[in-house]
Amino acid sequence: MPLLRFYLSPNLLSAEEKNSLSQKLTEIYTSIGLPAFYVNVAFIEIPSDSFYVAGEPVNDFIRICIEHIAVKFASENHQQRYMKKLDSIIAPLFESKGFRWEYHINETPRELWKIQSIVPPPCQSPAEQKWARENRIHAEAFENSIAIALRDTSWAVSSNSRTSLVIYNIHST
Numbered sequence: 001m002p003l004l005r006f007y008l009s010p011n012l013l014s015a016e017e018k019n020s021l022s023q024k025l026t027e028i029y030t031s032i033g034l035p036a037f038y039v040n041v042a043f044i045e046i047p048s049d050s051f052y053v054a055g056e057p058v059n060d061f062i063r064i065c066i067e068h069i070a071v072k073f074a075s076e077n078h079q080q081r082y083m084k085k086l087d088s089i090i091a092p093l094f095e096s097k098g099f100r101w102e103y104h105i106n107e108t109p110r111e112l113w114k115i116q117s118i119v120p121p122p123c124q125s126p127a128e129q130k131w132a133r134e135n136r137i138h139a140e141a142f143e144n145s146i147a148i149a150l151r152d153t154s155w156a157v158s159s160n161s162r163t164s165l166v167i168y169n170i171h172s173t
Contacts, residue, residue, distance in 0.1 A: 001038045001113065002029055003067040009059040010045040017093060018043050024089045028082070029071075033124050035132040038070050053100075062094065064103035069113040071123055079105075 004025055006013075013021070022041040029039050048059040073079040086103070094101050113120065118139050121127035130138055
């Protein structure tokens with residue numbers, strides 16, 4: 001899941017601007033095949049008497065924290081292309097309003113992520129492609145995809161409920 005949190009003073013952005021930003025940011029990820037529902041954008045408004053930069057209250061600053069879990073950058077080139085795309089979305093709006101801003105990107109291990117207690121399917125797998133097409137979770141599709149992928153290996157799949165999937169090595173001791 002990409003999680004993009006915008007920390008800003010109240011009323012810096014209108015509801016329409018927030019919606020437009022959210023749509024454009026979601027498109028970055030859906031254009032590479034991620035399901036739209038993976039993308040979370042939050043605008044967290046902080047009163048200027050509670051938001052400080054350099055020890056001074058601010059009302060023209062936006063701090064953006066981005067968490068990547070569903071997908072990681074494959075190379076420095078991919079990082080730079082993403083940041084350039086992100087800049088092309090936020091800079092025109094923020095510059096036109098005289099805002100200052102800063103962002104960072106964290107990459108969390110995918111193994112530490114679940115959606116509704118379900119381990120998401122591998123990136124760009126048939127199961128994830130189905131999730132993207134239908135913009136919703138399919139526990140059965142993921143289980144079937146893993147079972148097919150592992151059919152001829154020494155790994156096995158066991159499902160003990162609709163929300164629990166266990167993958168184990170059948171030759172381990």
